[in-house]
Amino acid sequence: MNIKVVTYLVYLGISIGLTVWVARTLHKSGRAFLVDAFHQNEALADSVNHLLVVGFYLINLGYVTLALKTEDPLGNAGESIEALSRKVGLVLLVLGGMHFFNLFVFNKLRTRSHVGMAPPPVEPNAFAYAAAPEASFAPVEPRAPGTPTRRKTS
Amino acid sequence: MRSLTVLYDPTCSLCCKAAAWVSDQEKYLPVNLVAAGSPAARAAFPTIDHEATRNQLTVIGDGGEVYYDERGWLMVLWALRKYRAMAIRFSQPGMLPAAKRFVLWVSRHRETLRGFVP
Numbered sequence: 001m002n003i004k005v006v007t008y009l010v011y012l013g014i015s016i017g018l019t020v021w022v023a024r025t026l027h028k029s030g031r032a033f034l035v036d037a038f039h040q041n042e043a044l045a046d047s048v049n050h051l052l053v054v055g056f057y058l059i060n061l062g063y064v065t066l067a068l069k070t071e072d073p074l075g076n077a078g079e080s081i082e083a084l085s086r087k088v089g090l091v092l093l094v095l096g097g098m099h100f101f102n103l104f105v106f107n108k109l110r111t112r113s114h115v116g117m118a119p120p121p122v123e124p125n126a127f128a129y130a131a132a133p134e135a136s137f138a139p140v141e142p143r144a145p146g147t148p149t150r151r152k153t154s
Numbered sequence: 155m156r157s158l159t160v161l162y163d164p165t166c167s168l169c170c171k172a173a174a175w176v177s178d179q180e181k182y183l184p185v186n187l188v189a190a191g192s193p194a195a196r197a198a199f200p201t202i203d204h205e206a207t208r209n210q211l212t213v214i215g216d217g218g219e220v221y222y223d224e225r226g227w228l229m230v231l232w233a234l235r236k237y238r239a240m241a242i243r244f245s246q247p248g249m250l251p252a253a254k255r256f257v258l259w260v261s262r263h264r265e266t267l268r269g270f271v272p
Binding site: 112123124 | 182199215219225228229232238239241242244245250
């Protein structure tokens with residue numbers, strides 16, 4: 001085996017190892033977020049979690065394999081380590097970017113699902129005890145949560 | 155909070171357009187739009203100052219909570235599906251004074267502004 005093949009194998013070993021580690025971390029720690037985001041629906045949370053991790057693997061392993069080839073001269077061990085460090089550094093940055101993007105998605109899902117249950121945002125200026133306003137006026141019925149959002153055309 | 159009643163100025167076209175817009179939106183809870191100072195409003199809320207409600211937007215919760223001006227607007231936005239997140243953002247202590255200035259400015263210039271609203 002020449003030095004190039006060894007460099008490639010070491011690169012693949014490190015990159016795949018890192019990808020697996022980050023994906024497992026995400027899978028383990030993201031679950032609590034998703035369970036909360038989907039209102040304790042654990043089956044749905046697990047399914048979304050799994051799909052997110054699959055996407056994470058596909059993108060990262062895709063990048064790792066595409067970025068395998070190097071044009072750098074690999075004459076000796078020093079040059080090989082330089083090339084390896086540049087490649088692994090890029091993989092780490094891509095993994096970091098993907099990781100933060102995933103956190104962003106988790107958090108977005110979670111906050112969005114909580115908006116519907118948020119309490120009134122401001123304190124009242126005063127109190128006036130009303131004589132049953134519902135009885136006096138025909139209320140506009142709100143849509144039930146989960147119904148498709150379609151604007152009224154009337 | 156199970157419903158909101160909005161007392162809007164029926165003599166101001168900008169207010170009427172805003173009321174029509176609100177009634178068109180999808181809501182989390184019913185929003186009753188009632189002309190300020192009308193007999194219906196006086197009958198429903200005998201304890202509040204109805205002359206004052208002609209000049210300031212007044213929103214009343216089903217528990218008798220009264221919100222004026224910017225708080226009223228934030229409560230209305232909070233009742234709308236598409237704008238609740240926005241209402242929460244503008245209710246933060248850092249944003250509330252700006253929201254208040256904006257609402258009062260629009261309210262003061264509502265006669266001038268009505269020409270700009272289609």
